[in-house]
Amino acid sequence: xxxxxxxxxxxVQPVGSPLSLECxxxxxxxxxxxxxxxxxxxxxxxxxxxxxxGQISSEVPQNLSASRPQDRQFxxxxxxxxxxxxxxxxxxxxxxxxxxNSPLHFGNGTRLxxx
Amino acid sequence: KNEVEQSPQNxxxxxxxFITINxxxxxxxxxxxxxxxxxGGGIVSLFMLSSGKKKHGRLIATINIQEKHSSLHITxxxxxxxxxYICAVSYNTDKLIFGTGTRLQVFP
Numbered sequence: 001x002x003x004x005x006x007x008x009x010x011x012v013q014p015v016g017s018p019l020s021l022e023c024x025x026x027x028x029x030x031x032x033x034x035x036x037x038x039x040x041x042x043x044x045x046x047x048x049x050x051x052x053x054g055q056i057s058s059e060v061p062q063n064l065s066a067s068r069p070q071d072r073q074f075x076x077x078x079x080x081x082x083x084x085x086x087x088x089x090x091x092x093x094x095x096x097x098x099x100x101n102s103p104l105h106f107g108n109g110t111r112l113x114x115x
Numbered sequence: 116k117n118e119v120e121q122s123p124q125n126x127x128x129x130x131x132x133f134i135t136i137n138x139x140x141x142x143x144x145x146x147x148x149x150x151x152x153x154x155g156g157g158i159v160s161l162f163m164l165s166s167g168k169k170k171h172g173r174l175i176a177t178i179n180i181q182e183k184h185s186s187l188h189i190t191x192x193x194x195x196x197x198x199x200y201i202c203a204v205s206y207n208t209d210k211l212i213f214g215t216g217t218r219l220q221v222f223p
Contacts, residue, residue, distance in 0.1 A: 043215040059210065088156055104148065106158040
């Protein structure tokens with residue numbers, strides 16, 4: 001069966017520090033991978049998605065970046081965190097192909113607080 | 116204005132009540148998703164549908180393409196159903212548009 005792992009679960013970082021959140025998927029090949037952010041009291045916002053190794057699409061211009069060094073690994077990074085980067089970050093995957101008609105499977109999320 | 120509107124925003128119910136959460140969208144879609152977000156933050160996909168009706172246990176999801184409207188029903192609600200329920204739609208892209216969610220609390 002397929003599983004998705006996301007870590008860490010919680011993170012407190014000072015403004016200006018770097019960030020690295022990692023997500024891995026097991027039990028499937030060539031998944032579509034997504035990073036979402038949920039700010040307090042707001043809906044989910046798509047940050048990045050990837051349909052293959054090294055292929056990253058960015059939805060929102062910001063100081064965050066994403067990389068996909070391996071087929072089932074998706075990393076969210078920042079060189080310098082801003083206070084506005086605080087939020088709940090979720091990694092998700094869907095089956096390759098028609099991703100918009102495939103169920104999304106979410107990780108447990110990372111709650112990031114930038115102080 | 117969000118392209119996906121959910122109602123109500125907040126909902127409280129007594130255990131055993133029948134619950135309905137509504138979702139409306141503005142243009143034609145390829146699929147609609149219902150998601151459940153637990154208090155800890157984890158999100159589970161409940162349904163994905165493009166027409167008709169789907170049922171899983173006590174949960175039922177319906178969609179009316181002509182009216183651009185979907186409903187999520189919970190029969191015989193239970194305190195463990197307490198969560199945020201999120202509607203999301205896709206328009207033939209890899210991008211989902213999310214509603215802001217309906218917070219449901221079921222009291223014993």
